[in-house]
Amino acid sequence: MLSDDDVKWLETPQPGWSALRLPHMILEDSFVSGDSSGRRLSLRFFRHDPDRSLRAKVIFGPGTQGPPGHAHGGSMAAVLDDAMGGAAWMQGHPVVAAELTARFKTMLPLGARCVVEAWVSAVDGRKVRVAGRLRQGDGDTVFAEGEALFITLDPKKFGVLTSEASRIFSELDEGTS
Numbered sequence: 001m002l003s004d005d006d007v008k009w010l011e012t013p014q015p016g017w018s019a020l021r022l023p024h025m026i027l028e029d030s031f032v033s034g035d036s037s038g039r040r041l042s043l044r045f046f047r048h049d050p051d052r053s054l055r056a057k058v059i060f061g062p063g064t065q066g067p068p069g070h071a072h073g074g075s076m077a078a079v080l081d082d083a084m085g086g087a088a089w090m091q092g093h094p095v096v097a098a099e100l101t102a103r104f105k106t107m108l109p110l111g112a113r114c115v116v117e118a119w120v121s122a123v124d125g126r127k128v129r130v131a132g133r134l135r136q137g138d139g140d141t142v143f144a145e146g147e148a149l150f151i152t153l154d155p156k157k158f159g160v161l162t163s164e165a166s167r168i169f170s171e172l173d174e175g176t177s
């Protein structure tokens with residue numbers, strides 16, 4: 001479904017980005033990242049090393065269709081949710097989403113190469129506020145923006161994801177320190 005060029009584009013980090021495997025990607029059938037067919041969502045995650053925010057490259061496949069030829073808003077919101085949650089986890093906050101706002105700015109053509117940016121904007125006790133943006137990969141067009149409130153839970157509630165997160169993020173630090 002994806003061309004070899006698309007796969008190569010997805011897997012190539014931009015300068016200052018480190019490839020990142022988010023902890024929940026070890027789970028089978030992860031809603032956003034679990035489709036390897038290219039029909040729905042194809043994503044690769046990265047850390048933007050200078051400020052430790054999150055980046056993802058994403059292509060919305062034909063199975064994400066909402067308006068003809070364009071991505072469903074729910075699929076864009078799901079990508080923003082996953083990326084914003086990932087940004088919080090990457091900064092050491094084991095969270096789930098409590099509130100999510102998405103603003104759809106421009107219709108997103110299926111098959112377009114897109115970039116997601118997500119960053120923690122504030123932390124107040126267990127409340128972690130994160131913002132994100134889904135934009136054109138090779139231009140400035142913004143398809144959607146998001147803001148979310150995540151709540152930190154007892155890490156034990158996440159089972160194996162907790163140790164997986166420590167392993168992944170410390171390896172990432174060793175690789176870039």
Ligand SMILES: CCCCCCCCCC(=O)SCCNC(=O)CCNC(=O)[C@H](O)C(C)(C)COP(=O)(O)OP(=O)(O)OC[C@H]1O[C@@H](n2cnc3c(N)ncnc32)[C@H](O)[C@@H]1OP(=O)(O)O
Nearest residue numbers: 022023024081082085086089096097098099126149151161
């Ligand atoms: C492994 C890597 C993963 C990477 C990416 C994955 C991202 C995926 C993100 C998701 O989609 S997670 C799935 C969707 N989310 C859920 O299913 C969460 C369902 N909701 C819950 O489990 C609970 O409601 C929740 C944990 C969010 C809160 O319950 P708690 O009992 O732990 O919290 P509590 O009620 O004590 O509230 C703690 C604080 O948060 C505030 N709060 C909780 N829910 C809120 C809400 N919905 N809106 C605003 N504030 C909220 C609450 O007012 C309070 O503020 P204060 O400390 O100031 O008093």
